Amino acid sequence: MARRPETPPSPKISDAEWTVMKVLWERGTSTLAEVVKDLEGRLAWKPRTVQSLIRRLTDKGALAVEAVGREFRYSPAVAQDQCQHEESVSFLDRVFNGRLTPFVAGMMEREEVSKDDLTALRQMLAEAEKKLKK
Incomplete structure (x- = not known):
C-alpha cells in the first residue's frame, strides 16, 4: 500500500x-479525577494506574498538561485520526505485509458485515478508483 x-x-x-487517550479525545480536556x-x-484500575498512564502519555508528548490553580488539566496533543492511521499501517505491515486486501478479505469471511x-x-x-483515473 502506498503511503x-x-x-x-x-x-x-x-x-x-x-484507553486513556480515547477518554481524552472524547472529553477534550480533563483532570486526572475526571478521567x-x-x-x-x-x-478495575486504581487512580494511581490512571495517573501513571497519564504521566507516560505526557512524557511521550501525546498529552499536553496545563496547571489550573491546584489542578492539572490534560488534553490530547496528537490527533486521534493520525494515531489510528499510524496504528493501522503498523498493524498491516506487521501482520499482512502492508497489504490491505488480505486483511479486508479475512475480516469479511469471518465477521458479520452490515449492509451499511x-x-x-x-x-x-x-x-x-476515481482518484486513480485522474
Missing part, C-alpha cells in the same frame, strides 16, 4: 494508554 507523506509520527501508544471517574465501572458497512465500502472504493 502519503505526513506530519511527524505520533508517539507509540500501548493498549492501556489507548478516573469516566473509567470507573469499566475497568458494505455501502460505505463501495462508496470508498468508487472514490479511490
